[in-house]
Amino acid sequence: MAVFYLVLGTVFGFILSRSGAADYNYIQGMFLFEEFQLYGIIGTAVALTAPGIWLLKRYGKTLTGRPLVIERKAGHRGNVYGGILFGVGWSITGMCPGPVLVNVGEGKLYALAALAGVLVGAAIFGCSYRVLARPFRLPPLAVGTGEG
């Protein structure tokens, strides 16, 4: 199965690379409201994924016959404050998490620094979960903030 995930990731990465979703200028153009491209991409993806998920839930099984289980994410204060921090980081780098990896693959050298920052940031978060849990009303440590 590892090959299946590798292929899915590769297709995803190729699309992000060639669509502008992993391109600094297109991200700034989106946030400046000057480029429609990223709004079109995300809007189309949601408009097609939503009915797909609905149909799969009705079907209730995976294609291999196992039960389809979608765990919904918990709501907490981290949704807002984490979202804000991430938005600032997305603007600064011109990359969200997928495109950080795509840019590394493309050979953009500065993306290595972004990736190092992402991993250090995630490590700091994980190591301070117990401290952050109370002020941000986070779910128990075993649950986490949401798998995404």
Next chain:
Amino acid sequence: MPLILHDLEPLHWAVAGAGIALVTLALLAVTSHRLGVSTGFENVCALVVKAPYFGRDAIRGSNGWRLPLLGGLVLGGFLSAVLGGGWEPTWALGMFDTEIGWGPAGKLAWMFVGGLLIGFGTRLAGGCTSGHGIFGLSNLELPSLVSTVSFMAAGAVTTNLIYRVLV
């Protein structure tokens, strides 16, 4: 507008959006996993950082699919460069070069700081553009809408501050 990568013309947004929807639905339909990239960074952290948070079941049980997915994203970018004119290391950063113009050391520092915010912020929010913006919104989850509005608004404010006020 051409891409920074070899000045290529980008895919049409509808084609790219449909492709991402197919990837998302294939992952769900075959293996019942919800698409999401940022949790995968916790799987990478878990390889070296032995904090209790990184030892939880959701991480230990997902190495087998999240790590290859992350590897695929790097490979996809690599193949895109190879097939689009050749892979070569580059510092090119589009309008950052023309408007701000910092050299390699400045870019590395800028990107590291931005990366810290992405890593910490996405994990605090419980997802990123893929997990909240695409999967969560498509599954009509309120926390995902809250997160998506938060990161889109913060990004818009930051970019407008940088390019319309500061430079």
